[in-house]
Every structure is written in C-alpha cells, then in structure tokens.
Amino acid sequence: MSSMYAFCDRLGLSFRFIMRVLASYPSRRVHVKQILEQIYRLGNETVLIILVAGSFIGMVITLQGFTNLAKYGAESEISGLTAYSIYRELAPVLTGILVAGRVGSLLAAEIGMMQINQQFMCLEMLGINANRLILFPRLLAVIVSMPILNTLFCLSAIMSSNVVCTVGLGLPEGMFWNSLQYQTLFMLDFMHGLKKSFVFGIIVAWIALFQGMYTSKDRLGLAHATTTTVVSASLFVLAIDYVITAISGGVMV
Amino acid sequence: MEIVRFDQVSLNVCGRTLMDQVSFSMFLGEHIGIIGPSGAGKSTFLKLMLGFLKPSKGKVYLFGQAVSELSDQDLEKLRMDIGMLFQTDALFSEWTVEENIAFPIRYHYDLPEQVTRNLVKLKLDDVGLRGAERLFPRELSGGMARRVALARAVSRDPNFIIYDEPFTGQDPVTKSHLKILMRKFHKEKMSSVIVSHDIKDLSEVVQKMVVIWEGRVMAFGTVDEVMKSDNEVVRHFIDGSSLLTQENSDQDLLTDIMEGC
Amino acid sequence: MSENRFINAGVGALLLLGIVSTMFIAFFASASDWKDYQGYNLIAKFDESAGLRSRAPVRIAGVQIGEVVSVSLTENYQANVLIRIDSTDLMLATDTSANIYTEGLLGVRYIALSPGFDETLLKHNDSIEQTSSGFVLENLIGQVMVQAGLQDEVTDETR
Numbered sequence: 189m190s191s192m193y194a195f196c197d198r199l200g201l202s203f204r205f206i207m208r209v210l211a212s213y214p215s216r217r218v219h220v221k222q223i224l225e226q227i228y229r230l231g232n233e234t235v236l237i238i239l240v241a242g243s244f245i246g247m248v249i250t251l252q253g254f255t256n257l258a259k260y261g262a263e264s265e266i267s268g269l270t271a272y273s274i275y276r277e278l279a280p281v282l283t284g285i286l287v288a289g290r291v292g293s294l295l296a297a298e299i300g301m302m303q304i305n306q307q308f309m310c311l312e313m314l315g316i317n318a319n320r321l322i323l324f325p326r327l328l329a330v331i332v333s334m335p336i337l338n339t340l341f342c343l344s345a346i347m348s349s350n351v352v353c354t355v356g357l358g359l360p361e362g363m364f365w366n367s368l369q370y371q372t373l374f375m376l377d378f379m380h381g382l383k384k385s386f387v388f389g390i391i392v393a394w395i396a397l398f399q400g401m402y403t404s405k406d407r408l409g410l411a412h413a414t415t416t417t418v419v420s421a422s423l424f425v426l427a428i429d430y431v432i433t434a435i436s437g438g439v440m441v
Numbered sequence: 442m443e444i445v446r447f448d449q450v451s452l453n454v455c456g457r458t459l460m461d462q463v464s465f466s467m468f469l470g471e472h473i474g475i476i477g478p479s480g481a482g483k484s485t486f487l488k489l490m491l492g493f494l495k496p497s498k499g500k501v502y503l504f505g506q507a508v509s510e511l512s513d514q515d516l517e518k519l520r521m522d523i524g525m526l527f528q529t530d531a532l533f534s535e536w537t538v539e540e541n542i543a544f545p546i547r548y549h550y551d552l553p554e555q556v557t558r559n560l561v562k563l564k565l566d567d568v569g570l571r572g573a574e575r576l577f578p579r580e581l582s583g584g585m586a587r588r589v590a591l592a593r594a595v596s597r598d599p600n601f602i603i604y605d606e607p608f609t610g611q612d613p614v615t616k617s618h619l620k621i622l623m624r625k626f627h628k629e630k631m632s633s634v635i636v637s638h639d640i641k642d643l644s645e646v647v648q649k650m651v652v653i654w655e656g657r658v659m660a661f662g663t664v665d666e667v668m669k670s671d672n673e674v675v676r677h678f679i680d681g682s683s684l685l686t687q688e689n690s691d692q693d694l695l696t697d698i699m700e701g702c
Numbered sequence: 703m704s705e706n707r708f709i710n711a712g713v714g715a716l717l718l719l720g721i722v723s724t725m726f727i728a729f730f731a732s733a734s735d736w737k738d739y740q741g742y743n744l745i746a747k748f749d750e751s752a753g754l755r756s757r758a759p760v761r762i763a764g765v766q767i768g769e770v771v772s773v774s775l776t777e778n779y780q781a782n783v784l785i786r787i788d789s790t791d792l793m794l795a796t797d798t799s800a801n802i803y804t805e806g807l808l809g810v811r812y813i814a815l816s817p818g819f820d821e822t823l824l825k826h827n828d829s830i831e832q833t834s835s836g837f838v839l840e841n842l843i844g845q846v847m848v849q850a851g852l853q854d855e856v857t858d859e860t861r
Contacts, residue, residue: 336720
C-alpha cells in the first residue's frame with residue numbers, strides 16, 4: 189500500500205511539475221534565445237537519425253508487404269499500404285521511441301547533472317527563473333521538433349520505398365504515386381500520425397525533465413534517472429499509441 | 442542592523458528532527474563560521490536561512506523580515522543582495538567564465554555591454570584570475586573554478602556573503618589564497634557566514650563560531666570561547682577524534698523531501 | 703555572435719524543411735481530403751456486389767478516376783453502390799455501364815466503367831442503368847461442377 193501511495197505521490201508531483209513548467213512562458217529575450225538553441229540541439233541534431241531510421245523502415249515495410257500482396261495480385265497497391273502503415277503508426281511511434289532514447293536521455297542527464305551541481309539553487313539565489321530559462325525552452329523545443337521529425341520520417345520512408353519499388357520490384361513510377369495518392373488520406377491518415385507525434389513529444393519531454401529535476405542525489409541517481417526516462421518514455425509512447433488507436437478505431441472507414 | 446535571526450527554529454521531516462529549537466542571531470559586520478560534522482545540519486541551516494526550507498516551528502528572519510511570510514518577489518529581492526559561493530561551484534559548463542559572471546548582471550540590469558565586460562574583468566582581477574574570461578569551466582582547475590564562483594558571488598558587491606564549504610577538497614595553496622581573498626573582501630564592510638567542517642581553517646577567517654551537531658547548537662561564541670569550551674562534542678571536534686555517531690543525514694533529507702518520505 | 707546566427711539559421715531550416723515535407727506529402731503522397739473535392743456522385747445498382755467495399759477504386763480502361771463511397775441495400779434487396787467521380791471535367795454518357803471486376807484471381811474488387819455513346823450526360827446523383835454483377839467464385843465452381851456432371855451424363859448417354 190505504501191508503494192501505491194508513493195507512486196501516486198510521485199505522479200501528483202510530476203503533474204504539478206509539468207503545470208509549473210507549462211506556465212513558464214518566455215518573458216525575456218534570453219528565454220527566447222534559449223528556446224531557439226534548444227530546438228537546434230534537440231531537433232536539428234536528431235534529424236539524421238530519423239532520416240536513416242525512416243529510410244530503413246520504408247524499405248523493410250515495402251519488401252515485407254510486397255510478398256504478401258503478391259499472393260492476392262494486388263502488388264500495385266504496395267505503396268499505398270506502406271504509406272498507410274507509416275503515416276498512421278510507424279512514423280509517430282518510431283520517432284517517439286528514437287527521440288525518447290536520444291533526446292530523453294540527454295535531457296534527463298543534463299538536468300540531473302545541473303541539479304546535482306546545485307545550479308538550480310544558484311539560479312534561484314541569483315534571482316533567475318530556472319523554469320523559464322532552462323525547463324520551458326527544452327519542453328517547447330521537443331514539442332515543436334517532434335511533428336517535424338515525424339514528417340521527415342514519413343518522407344524518408346516514402347522515398348526509400350520508391351527506390352525499392354521502382355528499382356528493386358519493377359513497379360512503374362506512375363503506379364507508385366497513384367496508389368499513394370489514393371490509398372492514403374492526408375487528414376485522416378497523415379494528420380492522425382502527426383497528432384500522435386505531438387502527444388508523444390509532450391510525454392517524452394515531461395518524463396525526461398521530471399526525472400532530471402528529481403534525481404536522487406546519491407551515487408546512482410543520475411544513471412537511474414536516465415535509464416528510467418528512456419524506458420518509461422518508450423513504454424508510455426507505446427501505451428498511449430494503443431489508447432489513441434483503439435479510440436479512433438471506429439472513426440476510420 | 443540584524444542580518445539573520447533564528448527564533449527557536451525546529452524542522453521535522455518524515456519523523457526526523459533536523460533542527461531542534463535553534464536560536465541564533467547575527468549582525469552587520471560580523472563574520473560567523475558554522476561548523477559541525479557532515480550531516481549535522483549545516484546545509485539545513487543555510488537552507489532555512491535563505492528560504493529554501495520552511496521551519497516546522499519558530500521563525501527565521503533575514504534582514505529583519507520573516508522569511509516564510511515573504512512573497513516570491515520579495516524573497517527574490519532579498520536573495521539578490523546576498524552573494525553565495527556553492528560547495529560545487531555551480532558554474533554553467535556551456536558558458537565561458539565571462540558569461541558565467543556576466544549573466545546575472547545582464548539578466549537584471551540594462552548596462553552597456555562595455556560596462557559589463559569591464560565589471561567582469563574587475564572581478565576576475567580581484568580574485569587573481571585576470572585573463573580567464575574566455576575559458577570554459579571544464580578547463581579550470583578546482584581552485585580556479587572556486588575563485589571564478591567567488592568572483593560571481595561578489596559581482597554585485599553584496600553586503601552579505603555565504604560560503605558553503607569553501608575549503609573542502611582544496612589544496613593548501615588554494616585554501617590560503619581563498620582566505621586572503623576572504624579577508625580582502627571582508628575589509629570592505631561586509632558580513633559573512635562560512636560553513637565548514639575544518640575548525641582550524643575557519644578560525645583564521647571568522648570572529649564567531651556556531652557548533653552544530655544533530656540539529657542543535659552546541660556552542661556559540663567567539664573563536665577563543667569555543668576553543669576553550671568544555672562541551673564534549675566541541676572537544677571532539679577540536680581534537681579531531683572521530684567517535685561521533687549521527688542519526689540524521691543531510692543526504693537522506695534531500696531524498697526524503699524530493700520523494701516525500 | 704556568429705554561432706547565434708548559425709543556430710537561428712539551423713532552426714529556420716528545420717522549420718522550413720518540416721513545412722516543405724508536409725506540403726509534399728499533402729500534394730503528392732496522399733489523397734487531398736482536406737479540400738472539398740470538385741467531383742460528383744453517381745449511383746449504380748447491382749444484383750450482386752460480391753464483396754465490393756468502400757474506397758474501392760473506380761476505373762475506366764484501368765485508370766482510377768474515382769472511388770466507391772458506400773455500399774448499401776435497397777428495398778428490393780439490390781446492392782446500392784454510391785460512387786464518387788473525382789473530377790467534374792470527366793463527363794460520362796447516360797449509357798455508360800458499370801461492372802464489378804476483380805484484380806487478380808482472389809484480389810481486390812473494383813468498379814470498371816465502360817463509356818457509352820449517348821449524347822446526354824450523367825449528372826450529379828444520376829443513376830447508371832447498365833450494370834453487371836460481380837463475379838462470385840462459388841458460382842463458378844458450381845457451374846464447373848454442373849458442367850462436369852452434364853458431361854458425364856452425355857458421355858453415359860453416348861455410350
């Protein structure tokens with residue numbers, strides 16, 4: 189029971205934490221400068237990973253799907269099928285997990301280190317609002333970057349799928365794009381994935397920042413914070429993905 | 442003018458008593474050392490004084506105002522008049538030495554860029570680190586980093602400086618350098634509180650001492666008075682014998698507060 | 703402050719990349735269901751729709767020009783198929799016929815339209831009169847079996 193109590197307590201603590209951070213919108217030029225810096229650090233520098241992952245996934249799904257569709261004579265729809273899976277599920281989830289790994293661990297470690305180094309207390313003594321200067325910019329950076337990374341993942345997957353289809357499977361270029369344009373809906377499929385990635389961004393940033401801020405100051409505190417961030421964020425992404433998919437299951441045609 | 446006053450302050454967290462009816466006062470121009478073994482309550486004392494912790498009983502007064510009743514803005518204003526040197530230096534590793542010192546100034550005041558730069562140069566010169574502006578904290582030795590942190594602490598010429606374990610982990614040369622700097626700054630009509638667990642180092646830079654053990658004040662007086670005290674704990678400390686046991690620990694306190702028991 | 707400019711440029715580039723990619727996907731890699739399509743609907747009734755589903759392609763000469771919106775049941779127990787032609791520029795004569803074909807042997811059902819020769823054209827929500835039903839595998843097997851049976855009878859008779 190006491191562990192249940194402790195769990196609820198921590199959950200409540202993290203909720204109040206995120207509310208505090210969300211309310212800390214920038215009020216000075218330095219804050220805005222920080223936001224841009226963080227977007228660069230957390231967004232731009234994750235682009236390469238996302239593009240590479242996207243292209244591999246695109247190729248794999250295409251090849252995998254092709255053999256299945258060939259059984260039913262529906263090979264021409266391969267690009268539509270690939271894109272459908274990518275837009276709706278694979279892009280947001282994989283982007284979420286990759287970002288949880290790279291950005292999540294980075295944030296948890298960085299904030300945890302600052303906490304251990306008494307830098308937050310120092311900022312308070314200097315009359316500088318750490319929520320606005322440090323935490324909010326990072327939260328916003330992740331939230332802004334996630335949808336962009338998701339889109340880049342989709343694009344990368346489609347392009348690599350194109351290469352596989354035209355060069356490897358002998359599909360005519362026109363059929364590739366035709367199926368793509370008919371089988372996937374922008375609003376219903378792509379935007380669905382985009383909205384998911386937005387939610388995942390909030391989850392990853394929340395968990396990472398919270399774990400960092402509340403690192404225990406013992407020998408293993410930082411390591412624990414980092415690993416917990418990556419694991420919890422990844423699992424949460426998968427769980428929320430299930431919830432969103434289940435809820436919107438009835439909506440799709 | 443009274444700078445700090447503790448009025449029968451007690452702090453109980455998770456069933457543990459971290460501060461037990463401590464009464465204390467300090468006036469402008471005084472330099473007081475706070476001494477005690479690790480985990481005795483020295484950091485707790487500082488946190489209570491600066492409003493990072495709220496007492497369970499009693500009141501803490503800073504510059505004559507009750508700390509727990511202050512609004513966030515007023516507390517911030519009070520804190521900005523205090524310079525603090527942290528145990529870990531608390532320098533920002535992504536910024537240069539110059540940015541570390543200049544940032545609080547740039548944040549709060551709208552000074553011309555050249556004025557700020559000159560101010561930083563002046564302060565670095567004061568601590569004997571002229572020319573270190575472009576270095577990053579990771580490139581500094583322990584003693585240099587500490588002096589940079591000190592430069593930052595005195596950058597706005599505060600009247601009250603707090604040193605949290607400044608001598609811990611430093612070599613004798615750095616320690617003596619720090620002591621020289623402390624005496625230099627203190628000449629200029631400042632008050633200070635130095636937390637340490639080395640009584641010999643402390644006695645060279647303070648006039649009065651407070652000995653804390655298990656959250657209670659064991660002795661309070663001038664250096665001579667404390668050295669001659671016949672309190673058992675104080676004697677242990679001066680002689681350097683190590684048969685003390687501790688029930689409480691600051692580390693656990695922090696974890697408890699973070700995780701709520 | 704050159705590193706400042708670099709960061710600004712980097713972030714700007716990221717945002718631009720995001721916008722361009724989104725637009726690319728919107729226009730070239732998915733159906734534009736965010737704008738109201740300028741097409742029109744037609745209705746076709748079939749005796750047997752044989753597994754035709756929504757979003758199935760509607761093709762003329764193998765080229766997709768629309769899709770099936772819905773398949774429902776009429777009072778006379780016929781399949782009422784609502785199809786959407788994507789472009790109002792595509793005009794169809796009133797004697798256009800609609801057939802349900804299958805892609806491959808066991809594949810996706812789709813509607814194939816064969817253009818007619820009438821001068822009058824079909825308008826929004828008009829009905830296509832000439833329809834032929836979908837192919838059901840079981841019927842074919844049944845026919846084959848019946849044929850085989852008749853063959854046996856003929857063979858027996860001629861003996």
